[in-house]
Amino acid sequence: MIKSIYRLSIIKVCILVLLGSYSCQNNATNSSTIDAGVNAKIDSLVSQLSLAEKVSMLHGNSKFSTAAVERLGIPNLKLSDGPHGVREEILPHAWDPAGWTNDSSTYFPTGTALSATWNPSLALATGEALGEQARARNKDILLGPGVNIQRTPLCGRNFEYMSEDPLLNAVMCVPYIKGIQSKDVAACVKHWAVNNQETNRTTVDTYLSERALQEIYFPAFKAAVQEGEVYTIMGAYNKFRGVYCCESKYLLRDVLRDDWGFEGIVISDWDATHSTVDAANNGLDLEMGTVVDNYDDYYFANPLIKAVENGDVKEEIIDEKVKSILRVMLKTNMFEANRNAGSYNTPEHYQAAYNVAAEAIVLLKNDKALLPLDKNQIKSIAVIGDNATRKHCEGGFSSSVKAKYEITPLEGLKKELNEDVKVEFAQGYEKTSQLNNFVLSANNTVNEKLIQEAVKKAATCDVAIIFGGLNHDYDSEGLDRPDMKLPYGQDVLIQEVLKANPNTIVVMHAGSPVDMSSFANQVPSIVWGWLNGSEGGRAMANVLFGKVNPSGKMPFTLPVKLDDSPAHHLNLFPGENNIAKYEEDILVGYRWFDTRNIKPLYAFGHGLSYTSFDFSDVSLSQKEVSSSEEISINVTVTNTGKTDGAEVVQLYSHLEDSKVLRSEKELRAFKKVFLKAGTTKTITLKIDAKDLSYFEESTNSWKLEAGNYQLMIGNSSDNILLSKEVSINQ
Numbered sequence: 001m002i003k004s005i006y007r008l009s010i011i012k013v014c015i016l017v018l019l020g021s022y023s024c025q026n027n028a029t030n031s032s033t034i035d036a037g038v039n040a041k042i043d044s045l046v047s048q049l050s051l052a053e054k055v056s057m058l059h060g061n062s063k064f065s066t067a068a069v070e071r072l073g074i075p076n077l078k079l080s081d082g083p084h085g086v087r088e089e090i091l092p093h094a095w096d097p098a099g100w101t102n103d104s105s106t107y108f109p110t111g112t113a114l115s116a117t118w119n120p121s122l123a124l125a126t127g128e129a130l131g132e133q134a135r136a137r138n139k140d141i142l143l144g145p146g147v148n149i150q151r152t153p154l155c156g157r158n159f160e161y162m163s164e165d166p167l168l169n170a171v172m173c174v175p176y177i178k179g180i181q182s183k184d185v186a187a188c189v190k191h192w193a194v195n196n197q198e199t200n201r202t203t204v205d206t207y208l209s210e211r212a213l214q215e216i217y218f219p220a221f222k223a224a225v226q227e228g229e230v231y232t233i234m235g236a237y238n239k240f241r242g243v244y245c246c247e248s249k250y251l252l253r254d255v256l257r258d259d260w261g262f263e264g265i266v267i268s269d270w271d272a273t274h275s276t277v278d279a280a281n282n283g284l285d286l287e288m289g290t291v292v293d294n295y296d297d298y299y300f301a302n303p304l305i306k307a308v309e310n311g312d313v314k315e316e317i318i319d320e321k322v323k324s325i326l327r328v329m330l331k332t333n334m335f336e337a338n339r340n341a342g343s344y345n346t347p348e349h350y351q352a353a354y355n356v357a358a359e360a361i362v363l364l365k366n367d368k369a370l371l372p373l374d375k376n377q378i379k380s381i382a383v384i385g386d387n388a389t390r391k392h393c394e395g396g397f398s399s400s401v402k403a404k405y406e407i408t409p410l411e412g413l414k415k416e417l418n419e420d421v422k423v424e425f426a427q428g429y430e431k432t433s434q435l436n437n438f439v440l441s442a443n444n445t446v447n448e449k450l451i452q453e454a455v456k457k458a459a460t461c462d463v464a465i466i467f468g469g470l471n472h473d474y475d476s477e478g479l480d481r482p483d484m485k486l487p488y489g490q491d492v493l494i495q496e497v498l499k500a501n502p503n504t505i506v507v508m509h510a511g512s513p514v515d516m517s518s519f520a521n522q523v524p525s526i527v528w529g530w531l532n533g534s535e536g537g538r539a540m541a542n543v544l545f546g547k548v549n550p551s552g553k554m555p556f557t558l559p560v561k562l563d564d565s566p567a568h569h570l571n572l573f574p575g576e577n578n579i580a581k582y583e584e585d586i587l588v589g590y591r592w593f594d595t596r597n598i599k600p601l602y603a604f605g606h607g608l609s610y611t612s613f614d615f616s617d618v619s620l621s622q623k624e625v626s627s628s629e630e631i632s633i634n635v636t637v638t639n640t641g642k643t644d645g646a647e648v649v650q651l652y653s654h655l656e657d658s659k660v661l662r663s664e665k666e667l668r669a670f671k672k673v674f675l676k677a678g679t680t681k682t683i684t685l686k687i688d689a690k691d692l693s694y695f696e697e698s699t700n701s702w703k704l705e706a707g708n709y710q711l712m713i714g715n716s717s718d719n720i721l722l723s724k725e726v727s728i729n730q
């Protein structure tokens, strides 16, 4: 063993000599900057590989790795999930844990929580920490971020994804990718493409207009490729326009490579490959799998060798794939002796997780200014609900994290309060569901006994805080929720506790919308707490007691009821006969609610603060711009309250007399601004005139209509405070 490692390192040194001076100290280096010399050397390496060796690099040889070519010092690729923590080590050929004792990692707030910060610098910090941890675990590719659009409130994987809005999605995923890749690890943006439901996820066939694709479903992937320079992308399970994503010429060649210039590795989702010849010719590079354990039988193993031998796949196609892999190996410094060694569970990693958690928490409602709570006024709190003590790190399948620790809300509160305030816990409701093999069995009966205990405690305490929402039986890969209702009789619990104590605060821990219509008007304060990572409970206690002023904003709409949201209103979910038609088209999320005048419970972009902000003096760099120009919008923001805080300035656009359907509002830019109490800042938001274009299907191109566009500034999609008109000339 030692001998073979030694041999491998000698060969690696030879390869380095062969590759000359190429170094990827700056990992954000554009692929185009790999000079011709290096390409020539990659070519030379490829020319020394036999067909069998090349093909051995194109498929998994365990659940999460590929084969090395030791003879030439080419290392194997080691992959790991996932988006919010490096997954625990599993056995090479089975899904069971490998039983390591040193693989517990930091659990970061999940995708929706990260997006709720509206703070790209936190996405960068998350990516950097994940990259360092991945390296410390000797991984080369980290399987995230997940950027599928949250098309329906019911999608089981909403918690992993970032938003219903393409811009927020794109802006948050780019720094996350750059952060990971700056640590010599390849990110893997997933799942390409239109993988927006889990129902029949491996077979469902998705149809939608080219316009909706380009305007809603593609932008985050495009930004990942062109701005994030992501090294790898994962082909999705589903079909798109009749063809499996992992063999779609349109997705893998025409869009990804030809239009966007992607030069990295297209990796199949696990068992998402369905053919040898089509998948190979149309642009899949690496087949990964779950089911077949004879790796030689994979589509991209012996059958691929045969397909080359009988002329169905040209050897140049194989070479193209191997080159993509070698390119990523080079960019992640896999041949370098001084490759980033990473670090694990450092205080900085936990600080990053805490910072995200603290900025993710959204204050939805605070009518009686019940929050923040004051330790000097409050002597007792009833802490109620299963989510007060439940850890969410494990579960949800591939994104599950074996966390070194996760502070629950109850622990967070106890730590924060010491002996100052009496904390009384009551479970309130019981998790009576079970998820086995992606099948949910749930018993939704109300547990009267637990409710009575909770009511008793609530009645004798100054304040009651109910920690409810979902858990990973519902927020999970592999299935969509049956409805938007809160499980386990939580609606009844909330009503009963509220009767016993009017000072009741509801905190929702969930990665997807839930129906809060039965209590939202009556409860004085509602907080959204997400699946918020290792430090979530500490962040929550600090928000509730005012050490942290909440600044999160919803990255998705919270509908009053499921039927208000587009795919459900139009009866399009989950599709008929395994075909999902996205006939709501571009009207996804708030675009639908605003355009159809349907009032949501809480709008996209909504989130309150313990202080107040005033927006004033909006001005434009110019009133008339041409299609190639940039528009700058200045706005002055003042913290008019007594507490330091942060506000997210959101810029939306609208064109009144458009020739095509336009949604009432579209997010065009945003900036989070931190202001000490009483201070003022003027900020500038910049957009290119061409950002106001729509995708014209007849010409298959972006079209900027001339006209007068409203540029609206607000602190939520339903709270526009200022607006200006800009005239676009052609």
Ligand code: BGC
Residues within 6 Å of the ligand: 081, 082, 143, 190, 269, 270, 398
């Ligand atoms: C998921 C991917 C994940 C892969 C490997 C699949 O089931 O869809 O997101 O990365 O498994 O665990």
